[in-house]
Amino acid sequence: MAVRSAGGVGRWVxxxxxxxLALLVLALLAAWFFLRGSLAQLDGRRTVPGLxxxxxxxxxxxxxxxxxxxxxxxxAYATGFVHGQDRFFQMDLLRRVAAGELSELFGPKALVVDRxxxxxxxxxxxxxxxxxxxxxxxxxxxxYAAGANEGLNALGTRPFExxxxxxxxxxWTPADSLLVIWAMYFDLQGRLEARELAxxxxxxxxxxxxxxFLLPEATAWDTPLDGVAPPPPAPLPExxxxxxxxxxxxxxxxxAAIDFVDAVGSNNWALAGSRNGGGxxxxxxxxxxxxxxxxTWYRAVLAIPDAAGGTRRLVGVTLPGAPLIVVGSNGxxxxxxxxxxxxxxxxxxAEEDAAKPGQVKLAGGGWEKLTVHQETILVKxxxxxxxxxxxxxxxxxxxxxxxxYAVHWTAHAPGAVNVSMRKLEAANNLDxxxxxxxxxxxxxxxFVGGDDKGNIGWTIAGMLPRRAxxxxxxxxxxxxxxxxxxxxxxxxxxxxxxxxxxxSGQLHTAxxxxxxxxxAELLGxxxxxxxxxxxxxxxxxxxLGAQADERAVYGVMLDDRALFMAGWRARAxxxxxxxxxxxxxxxxxxxxxxxxxxxxxxxxxxxxYRITRAFMWSLYExxxxxANADLHKLDEEARISTATARWPAVLARLLDEQPAGWLPAQxxxxxxxxxxxxxxTAAELAPDGKPLSAATWGARNTAGxxxxxxxxxxxxxxxxxxxxxxxxxxxxxxxxxxxxxxxSERLTVSPGREEQGIFNMPGGQSGHPLSPFFLxxxxxxxxxKPTPLLPxxxxxLLTLTK
Numbered sequence: 001m002a003v004r005s006a007g008g009v010g011r012w013v014x015x016x017x018x019x020x021l022a023l024l025v026l027a028l029l030a031a032w033f034f035l036r037g038s039l040a041q042l043d044g045r046r047t048v049p050g051l052x053x054x055x056x057x058x059x060x061x062x063x064x065x066x067x068x069x070x071x072x073x074x075x076a077y078a079t080g081f082v083h084g085q086d087r088f089f090q091m092d093l094l095r096r097v098a099a100g101e102l103s104e105l106f107g108p109k110a111l112v113v114d115r116x117x118x119x120x121x122x123x124x125x126x127x128x129x130x131x132x133x134x135x136x137x138x139x140x141x142x143x144y145a146a147g148a149n150e151g152l153n154a155l156g157t158r159p160f161e162x163x164x165x166x167x168x169x170x171x172w173t174p175a176d177s178l179l180v181i182w183a184m185y186f187d188l189q190g191r192l193e194a195r196e197l198a199x200x201x202x203x204x205x206x207x208x209x210x211x212x213f214l215l216p217e218a219t220a221w222d223t224p225l226d227g228v229a230p231p232p233p234a235p236l237p238e239x240x241x242x243x244x245x246x247x248x249x250x251x252x253x254x255x256a257a258i259d260f261v262d263a264v265g266s267n268n269w270a271l272a273g274s275r276n277g278g279g280x281x282x283x284x285x286x287x288x289x290x291x292x293x294x295x296t297w298y299r300a301v302l303a304i305p306d307a308a309g310g311t312r313r314l315v316g317v318t319l320p321g322a323p324l325i326v327v328g329s330n331g332x333x334x335x336x337x338x339x340x341x342x343x344x345x346x347x348x349x350a351e352e353d354a355a356k357p358g359q360v361k362l363a364g365g366g367w368e369k370l371t372v373h374q375e376t377i378l379v380k381x382x383x384x385x386x387x388x389x390x391x392x393x394x395x396x397x398x399x400x401x402x403x404x405y406a407v408h409w410t411a412h413a414p415g416a417v418n419v420s421m422r423k424l425e426a427a428n429n430l431d432x433x434x435x436x437x438x439x440x441x442x443x444x445x446x447f448v449g450g451d452d453k454g455n456i457g458w459t460i461a462g463m464l465p466r467r468a469x470x471x472x473x474x475x476x477x478x479x480x481x482x483x484x485x486x487x488x489x490x491x492x493x494x495x496x497x498x499x500x501x502x503x504s505g506q507l508h509t510a511x512x513x514x515x516x517x518x519x520a521e522l523l524g525x526x527x528x529x530x531x532x533x534x535x536x537x538x539x540x541x542x543x544l545g546a547q548a549d550e551r552a553v554y555g556v557m558l559d560d561r562a563l564f565m566a567g568w569r570a571r572a573x574x575x576x577x578x579x580x581x582x583x584x585x586x587x588x589x590x591x592x593x594x595x596x597x598x599x600x601x602x603x604x605x606x607x608x609y610r611i612t613r614a615f616m617w618s619l620y621e622x623x624x625x626x627a628n629a630d631l632h633k634l635d636e637e638a639r640i641s642t643a644t645a646r647w648p649a650v651l652a653r654l655l656d657e658q659p660a661g662w663l664p665a666q667x668x669x670x671x672x673x674x675x676x677x678x679x680x681t682a683a684e685l686a687p688d689g690k691p692l693s694a695a696t697w698g699a700r701n702t703a704g705x706x707x708x709x710x711x712x713x714x715x716x717x718x719x720x721x722x723x724x725x726x727x728x729x730x731x732x733x734x735x736x737x738x739x740x741x742x743x744s745e746r747l748t749v750s751p752g753r754e755e756q757g758i759f760n761m762p763g764g765q766s767g768h769p770l771s772p773f774f775l776x777x778x779x780x781x782x783x784x785k786p787t788p789l790l791p792x793x794x795x796x797l798l799t800l801t802k
Contacts, residue, residue: 035163037157038160039156042059043796044798044799046800047801048800052070053802055068055075055799056068058798060792061792062773062776066794067301067303068303069304074143076143077143077147077150079318081148081154082300083151083320084147086294086766086767089709091148091180091321092105094321095180097183099122100113100114100116100117101378103377104379105167108379119387120409120412123179126178126179128414130178141178152169159767161709164709165380165709192344192409194637194638194639195475195638196346197400197477198638199643212235215646218231219530221531222535223512223535224517226515233653243627243630244627245664245666246625265288265339265731265736266286266511267284267508267509267557268283268284268285268448269283269506269507269509269553270284270507270508271505272501279452279454281451282450282550282748283751284556285338285745287744289744290740292740293720293767294320294765295745296744297319298320299761299765300314300317302325302425312425313330313754324419329751330427332451333424333433333451335433335449336448337445339443339445341527343523344409344465344524346478347477348362348395348408349480350363350392350405360404363478363482368393370390371391372390372391373388374389400634405477408486410444418439421442429451429453434457434498435493437460437496438459438460438461441463444463447461455500460497463491464491464522465489466487467487468484475525475526496522497515508541510531510734511528512529533736536559540734541553541556550749550758554746554748554758558734562600562601562733563733565616568648569608572594572612572674575674584679594611598612602735604697604701604726604727604728607696609697610685610699610700613697613730615677615678616651620640620647622676697728701730702724704724705739706721722778725782746758758789759789760777760781761781
């Protein structure tokens with residue numbers, strides 16, 4: 001009996017194990033079918049109410065669609081359909097970022113984003129903007145929204161991301177498409193408040209002479225489009241500010257991580273017809289953004305009717321959530337954008353008085369009544385949070401450093417977002433495109449374009465404030481004595497600065513000073529880059545000569561020569577060569593690697609490049625550390641590098657001139673300071689006895705690009721990430737590359753010759769990890785392999801019929 005009983009128990013154990021295995025298999029199959037159910041429909045026919053005629057969606061082997069229709073609204077519908085099928089979760093995140101609604105998906109941890117973003121009440125502004133739109137523009141967004149919702153509903157199951165967070169998606173609306181544009185305001189201008197606060201702190205803690213030196217308006221690195229030479233540098237003050245060279249408090253003997261900043265970028269350029277054998281202009285654009293999966297952009301070809309009764313082919317990238325080509329070519333004109341980094345936000349000091357409740361007095365004005373809004377932030381898994389937004393005539397109020405400011409931002413203005421970019425679809429020449437650019441409702445961008453006749457030009461796309469005084473004064477918080485430097489109204493399109501057909505036959509922008517002559521005051525400085533990257537681009541374009549083609553123009557985007565860092569390497573070597581400096585083994589190893597490991601590029605196997613870069617940033621920490629600690633208390637994004645991108649030029653001048661009044665007291669000489677920075681570099685790059693030779697640039701600059709949902713479900717990260725590619729390139733050179741920041745696309749095209757156009761993108765068309773298009777093209781982007789701009793032969797065909 002005991003044996004039989006044991007055998008019976010064994011059988012039940014086996015049955016239990018088999019049952020558990022069966023349940024596990026069923027669960028895996030259910031998960032598999034759920035995931036498969038949210039893949040896009042690629043083939044077949046669908047009957048769609050509201051279409052005026054048939055629309056076709058032909059996709060190539062990489063999933064790039066060519067959308068063809070005889071009515072522009074039908075094409076907008078089909079564009080919404082493919083966006084809704086391939087990218088709906090991405091669209092949802094964009095609208096929620098702008099509206100301050102992420103906590104509804106991700107719970108309390110997203111409140112750190114929602115609270116400051118909800119201050120701007122962009123959802124309410126979007127609803128008002130849609131209501132005020134011209135009927136044709138509103139119809140475009142309505143048809144796009146209908147297509148996006150049909151694409152979402154046509155999936156077999158909800159997009160997989162919603163299954164993982166146990167929520168259902170909310171339908172798309174026309175206002176959401178405007179919120180997507182406002183999300184780009186945060187992306188491209190989101191550090192303007194921190195910049196104002198940082199510069200305000202510097203003004204209050206430095207003399208006027210020290211401030212002029214620390215915050216130069218331009219340097220010798222600048223190569224503006226108008227050819228005006230940078231002004232001579234400001235005189236070097238006799239002594240440094242009191243905060244200079246003091247260190248922030250550290251925990252014990254811990255070495256603070258060196259602050260590598262990757263988030264400045266975008267290049268575009270154009271060569272005139274005189275510079276190539278084809279006669280048409282060649283336009284190139286690589287917009288630098290934070291990179292996630294799926295990529296910011298969605299490739300598409302739109303074949304739409306033109307005014308002459310024919311078909312206009314639009315080629316380029318769209319932004320999921322909007323029905324328009326953002327960057328590309330319409331066959332007659334090609335265009336690209338870079339962030340203009342102008343001065344588009346003021347913090348205006350505001351006075352409050354307990355005896356005047358509900359009122360505020362702005363600098364330079366009288367007392368006024370505030371408008372109060374109660375905003376409800378829905379929070380997944382927790383109670384909703386109430387946020388009180390107090391709005392003045394200049395904008396909503398915020399607090400920082402115990403003070404109150406009104407946030408006066410161009411993004412708040414009526415017209416800050418619109419769909420005027422649709423007019424570029426019909427532009428027939430450069431002049432028409434330049435005129436349209438000034439009317440676009442987007443974050444103000446450098447617009448570089450060229451046409452099929454060989455003309456090239458630059459202007460600003462987006463709204464420009466009409467300022468009453470030179471813009472430098474307005475790059476600080478406005479107090480009573482500086483409020484006149486603010487703006488009143490908007491610059492008329494005919495007053496925008498424009499550069500057409502320069503004698504050199506080339507134009508380029510790379511986030512640095514566009515102008516130093518007339519017109520510069522219209523733009524101001526909202527974080528303009530140092531200029532080293534722009535200078536390198538310009539020299540590379542000049543070197544192409546008079547017979548450049550698309551492949552040669554594309555190649556400039558891959559230039560990772562470390563021209564800017566070469567001077568910092570020379571300084572490090574000079575310090576290490578002083579008598580007795582290399583008696584320390586680590587210093588001797590630094591010197592050896594700097595001599596033997598330098599190939600002049602930010603290449604993945606270069607230890608010398610990484611050491612050089614770390615040396616520069618170590619000096620930054622030693623000299624600006626205490627200031628950065630104080631600035632961080634004002635705003636998480638506030639630091640000296642936020643206040644000015646020209647700090648490397650400031651430090652280089654000090655090291656070259658070595659003024660006694662700027663040498664921190666704890667160092668015996670400027671060489672001793674540089675050696676301290678090199679010691680810090682060695683400690684950072686080779687902790688715990690690790691060899692310095694292993695600290696290659698690629699080991700630090702390894703791609704960390706992932707789907708946002710990987711943060712919510714870390715167990716899936718390996719399936720929702722790109723391979724850990726080591727990336728060549730860096731800031732201050734054309735090939736900008738960081739772990740999660742860099743060239744979000746590379747596009748080179750001559751209008752009318754799109755067949756010779758070139759394109760790369762770091763992610764594929766689909767946001768679904770089971771799609772064959774999820775990472776399609778990524779490897780080509782990593783390797784810098786030029787691939788065709790136009791889609792290949794159609795592999796899939798979906799037909800939408802009325």
